Amino acid sequence: MKIDYKKELETASKGMIMIHEPKLLIKLIVRMIVRKLRVKHAAMILFEPRRNAYVLNISRGELGVKVPAGFTRFTGESPIIRVFNRREFRPLTFNPNAILSEDINRLIWHESIISNGNGNGKLTKELLCKVDEQMQMLNAVACVPAYYRHKLMAILLLGEKHDGSRFEQEELDFFAALASDAAMAIRNAQLFEDLKREADRNRALFLQTIEVLGSTIEAKDAYTHGHTGRVTEYSVALARQMAANGSAHFPEVFFENLYIAGLLHDIGKIAIPESILNKQGKLTDAEYEIMKQHTVRGVEMVAPLSLPKESLEGIRNHHERFDGRGYPDGFKGEAVPMSAAIMAVADTFDAMTSDRPYRKGLSKEAAMEEIRRCCGTQFNPVVVKAMLELYEHGKM
Amino acid sequence: MKIDYKKELETASKGMIMIHEPKLLIKLIVRMIVRKLRVKHAAMILFEPRRNAYVLNISRGELGVKVPAGFTRFTGESPIIRVFNRREFRPLTFNPNAILSEDINRLIWHESIISNGNGNGKLTKELLCKVDEQMQMLNAVACVPAYYRHKLMAILLLGEKHDGSRFEQEELDFFAALASDAAMAIRNAQLFEDLKREADRNRALFLQTIEVLGSTIEAKDAYTHGHTGRVTEYSVALARQMAANGSAHFPEVFFENLYIAGLLHDIGKIAIPESILNKQGKLTDAEYEIMKQHTVRGVEMVAPLSLPKESLEGIRNHHERFDGRGYPDGFKGEAVPMSAAIMAVADTFDAMTSDRPYRKGLSKEAAMEEIRRCCGTQFNPVVVKAMLELYEHGKM
Incomplete structure (x- = not known):
């Protein structure tokens, strides 16, 4: 042949x-x-x-x-x-x-x-x-x-x-x-x-810089050591669990956007005076109003980055409540962006379980009990469900 | 045919x-x-x-x-x-x-x-x-x-x-x-x-994030509005002038590394207590020692980024002096990294010409006179030469 x-x-x-x-x-x-x-x-x-x-x-x-x-x-x-x-x-x-x-x-x-x-x-x-x-x-x-x-x-x-x-x-x-x-x-x-290597390296540099940016707040707020990283980790784990149990369908990019939101969620605290940020007693009403501005200030600070919508919503709205009594927008129920609803649970859980100079952190059991109690009022039930599942599987 | x-x-x-x-x-x-x-x-x-x-x-x-x-x-x-x-x-x-x-x-x-x-x-x-x-x-x-x-x-x-x-x-x-x-x-x-577009976009995102990172200090230090951007701009202009007048030969990447250093040079101030940072009178010796740590703290904060050597040197050493009496390393003469020597002039010039709540900024003429006076003691003469040229050409 x-x-x-x-x-x-x-x-x-x-x-x-x-x-x-x-x-x-x-x-x-x-x-x-x-x-x-x-x-x-x-x-x-x-x-x-x-x-x-x-x-x-x-x-x-x-x-x-x-x-x-x-x-x-x-x-x-x-x-x-x-x-x-x-x-x-x-x-x-x-x-x-x-x-x-x-x-x-x-x-x-x-x-x-x-x-x-x-x-x-x-x-x-x-x-x-x-x-x-x-x-x-x-x-x-x-x-x-x-x-x-x-x-x-x-x-x-x-x-x-x-x-x-x-x-x-x-x-x-x-x-x-x-x-x-x-x-x-x-x-x-x-x-x-x-070219592929260059694109990947630049992407990694961007994400690392976001990480450093997020961690700057920890250089100032002495009581939140590791808080940013943990909230980010919990948030992504919650989203993955919601996808796994079928209660949500997220495109893959959602997880990266949520990751960015987690790292930057408290960045606006840089702009809050240390006297308020590190105050050991209860904040006055006036002080609390200033403290609340960290959500909006955070979004302002990262404005030059043109971050994806979900990342910005996470930063701005992670203090919204399911019953509409949160801040800064007072969104209610499904109107609270999902990235923010997820971060609200992650943020609260970490705040409750972390030690403060003036009080010891709650046990995980007690914190989970509190999250269950606030299901439907402070928190979106879909997120609470995923949180309980993670906890039961020993992943939280 | x-x-x-x-x-x-x-x-x-x-x-x-x-x-x-x-x-x-x-x-x-x-x-x-x-x-x-x-x-x-x-x-x-x-x-x-x-x-x-x-x-x-x-x-x-x-x-x-x-x-x-x-x-x-x-x-x-x-x-x-x-x-x-x-x-x-x-x-x-x-x-x-x-x-x-x-x-x-x-x-x-x-x-x-x-x-x-x-x-x-x-x-x-x-x-x-x-x-x-x-x-x-x-x-x-x-x-x-x-x-x-x-x-x-x-x-x-x-x-x-x-x-x-x-x-x-x-x-x-x-x-x-x-x-x-x-x-x-x-x-x-x-x-x-x-792929090229992706690489470029990721690079731009990285640099924008560096910019945001650098500007975080301005959210805290009320008296330095725009300082970071101006020091960066002056530094790059000085380096370009040094290349133009033949007193230095920088590879193109030097300018980007210097740009990054300029944006991040004061990032370590995030870790300095506001009471020291924003104090209107003269700092005590103890307070000054804490203030000086911002150079080293800055390098620590950006460590995860594995920034180029010249960027890190600019952040760490921009308070060195040509006569060796600066900090944190006390480098002398040519031992002061060039990116840091350039930034020292840019930083001082902007500090002198900016208004503070307790004093008005100097005129450009007076600031230039001061820089000329400190040539060879505080500043590297090569950098001062470029600075004088820029000023004479109306570019500073």
């Missing part, structure tokens, strides 16, 4: 562009070569920009490549890399697209073509011998370079053919075209990976 | 993958068609996922496309989109890869092939007439669809050939292959754009 190289190349190249993981891409290319093209084994050496080295990435086939463990990285000084990075290799080999071990052997004895080590950019016998050695070590009978804009991106290493015959010109041309397409696809995939 | 379609396709496809702006990509493809392939004009309709619509992106050539302004978007209900989204079009046209206006005209009168509007997924005469109308409006004699995984990604619109001849099969096959490669390259470019 004759192999239609043109068709194989088209099929292979088509798929390559859309694979954005370099390692998976190489795996697929090498697998295709071994399965379809009657080569015993194949491998690829890939340039990895972040390590500034050529790395043997994968080897497939019945024999595999005889490479000592650890000997899988090649610097620019490695013979096989040097020879492909030198333009001279092309006219000196018998094939413009590849180095074949049989050609090297011929060249080594062809004193009139290669110089004897006197430089001038020509291939030396010494270098060719080293390339030959390296190819034997890699168990490769042919090496096909892949360039992208004159930069050596990869080297395709080919083992023997199953029928033991020589590589024909048509086959080598095919491998050269394949390697060239692969080099571009690999470069594309590497750029994708870099 | 015969056109080597295979070669043209290879050349075109190779370049396409690495162009990551969809619009530029289409421009290049369309230009190539018009220039090399003897077509009077060409255009491309591209699916834009974010608008969920097909949009006429570009039109090239001597005649252009006769499209009324505003009629450049096509929904899935548009005849030309409908016909390519229906599998039936293939066997019904005379060419498997394209719709030609001459074929449509033949089909419209070919009652035995098309149904007369009784549905069943067949092309109706009515739909074909509308497609014909649309192609006339677009001045296209051939439409070539490009699919990616069965999704219609784009339609290539071709005008007449320069010699007025029909499109040959070889040409249509070429355009189909080109359109197919283009569809994949366009999809790749769209994914790149999406």
